[in-house]
Amino acid sequence: MADEKDRGKADARGATARRDRLKLALRENLKRRKSQARGRTDAASTELPDAFLDDAGEKEPGR
Template sequence: MKDNQDKAAGKTGADVKDSRRDRLKLALRENLKRRKSQARGRSDVGASSESADASLDDASGEKSGQ
């Protein structure tokens, strides 16, 4: 009887570790997605601000390169 309880407790511990591992894996995946999205957002903002600066220069009537 005692051995059966020990085996059941061992499986429960393994299940807890597996569920924890799955939760961590999911959290890491979501974190990576969020970081990639933020990085894309930053690069988009940088590109749009550069084009905005270029349009302001164009509006001034100055020719670039001269």
């Protein structure tokens, strides 16, 4: 009977530890995804002005 109580406590501690590990993994994953999204946004915003500076389609003067 005492073994059953100890097992229940161990299971509860294991479930809590698992939940904490998952919470930490999800938090780290979210940070990584946000960082990647910021990087993509920064890269896209730096590439946008280049498209406006592109003279594609314009002929050189005198030709």
